[in-house]
Amino acid sequence: MSTNAVNSLTTALGTGSTGRVTQAIATASRRTGVDFGYLMGQAKIESSLNPEARARTSSATGLFQFLDQSWLKVINDHGDQHGMGWAADAIQQSPGGRYFVSDPATRKQILDLRTHPETASVMAAEFAADNRAFLEQRIGRPADSTDLYLAHFLGAAGASKFLSTMAYAPDTAAAGLFPAAARSNPSIFYDRSGEARSLSEIRTLFASKLANGTNSAGADAFASPGSFAGGNYVQPADYVRIEQQRLAQNEALASEDSPYPELQATPAAARLAYLTLATLGR
Numbered sequence: 001m002s003t004n005a006v007n008s009l010t011t012a013l014g015t016g017s018t019g020r021v022t023q024a025i026a027t028a029s030r031r032t033g034v035d036f037g038y039l040m041g042q043a044k045i046e047s048s049l050n051p052e053a054r055a056r057t058s059s060a061t062g063l064f065q066f067l068d069q070s071w072l073k074v075i076n077d078h079g080d081q082h083g084m085g086w087a088a089d090a091i092q093q094s095p096g097g098r099y100f101v102s103d104p105a106t107r108k109q110i111l112d113l114r115t116h117p118e119t120a121s122v123m124a125a126e127f128a129a130d131n132r133a134f135l136e137q138r139i140g141r142p143a144d145s146t147d148l149y150l151a152h153f154l155g156a157a158g159a160s161k162f163l164s165t166m167a168y169a170p171d172t173a174a175a176g177l178f179p180a181a182a183r184s185n186p187s188i189f190y191d192r193s194g195e196a197r198s199l200s201e202i203r204t205l206f207a208s209k210l211a212n213g214t215n216s217a218g219a220d221a222f223a224s225p226g227s228f229a230g231g232n233y234v235q236p237a238d239y240v241r242i243e244q245q246r247l248a249q250n251e252a253l254a255s256e257d258s259p260y261p262e263l264q265a266t267p268a269a270a271r272l273a274y275l276t277l278a279t280l281g282r
Contacts, residue, residue, distance in 0.1 A: 021049050021063065021117050028121035034128045038145045039121065042128075042152065044213035051117045057184045062114030064124040070155070071114055071123070072099035078126040087113070124152075131156045139163050146207040153188075153206070154181060162199060170200035 025043060029036035046065040047053035054061050059068040066074070072091050076099060079088035087110045090101050101107035113119045131151035135143040138160045143151075151159035158178060165172055173196040175182035175189040182189035188205070190196055197205070 018049055021051065021121075024117035024121040027118065028125040031122060032125040032129055034125040035145070038128070038148060038210075039125060041145070041210045041213035042124065042149060043121075045149075045209050051115050051120065061111070063117060063120045064114075064127075064152070066114050066120070066123070066127075068111060069099055070127070071111060072101070074123045074127045074130075075110060075113075077130070078123065082119075082122055082126075084113075084119070127152065131159070135160055135163070139167075145210055146203060149206050149210050150203070154178060162203075166199040166203065171198045173197070174199050174202050 021043065022040070025039045026036055028034070029039055043049055043063045046060075047063050049063065051063050053063070053065065055065060060066065061071075075084060075087050076091040076093070077088075079085065079091075087106075090103065090106045090110065091099055092102065093099050101110060128148050128151075131148055132143045134156040135147055135151060139147075147159065147163065150162055153159075154162060158181070161177065162174070165177060175196045177199075178189070188197070188202060
């Protein structure tokens with residue numbers, strides 16, 4: 001979808017609202033079985049619950065700071081079951097394993113979904129579930145929340161390498177094993193004096209960050225996910241209402257010389273309204 005379409009809808013619906021974000025994460029947890037507290041803590045760490053967050057040193061975007069490739073992969077793997085078959089069908093994989101979308105406009109539409117709380121949350125939950133299955137098969141034990149966060153940060157294969165190495169050499173400097181990640185995230189891999197952190201130090205740091213992120217989300221955020229079904233939150237019908245208003249405005253402003261072209265409804269906006277309902281299972 002176009003950036004203008006996303007911005008106009010998200011502004012009208014209050015995308016920055018903690019209430020909408022919390023509801024989106026609760027719904028994703030309820031639909032996938034992934035721990036609500038983990039997802040909430042992860043979002044707090046990654047974006048401070050800001051759906052529009054963008055990293056300065058990488059392509060990471062949205063509540064959960066998905067990189068372009070990670071997002072294309074999870075949409076390719078799970079988009080169809082969450083009403084995004086159009087996106088999954090557009091994604092291809094090269095012989096080298098890289099995900100790509102041939103049409104630039106469609107690629108942008110898919111990547112822009114990272115700033116949509118409902119879509120980002122359910123994809124983050126699916127991503128965590130995939131990472132859990134991958135890690136547990138390789139490390140031979142249940143994966144905890146810190147392990148899942150490592151998998152989000154380094155990829156499942158990277159987290160497996162991290163945890164396997166740490167099991168026998170916990171004092172290994174992590175930057176030597178993950179040079180690209182260290183270049184993009186120096187504050188994680190190096191302390192304030194510039195000394196490289198060890199694997200065990202980084203895992204301890206991540207465990208602390210995740211715990212702090214979970215706690216700082218507030219007590220209300222950790223009520224039963226089912227409690228978010230009602231209350232003063234954005235409901236799926238609101239998306240339909242906003243789109244209907246845009247369609248009505250489009251009819252009134254259909255002339256080519258309209259001074260308000262940004263108010264005209266677009267196919268991309270309609271797609272977003274439909275997608276939101278599908279993502280929420282409505």
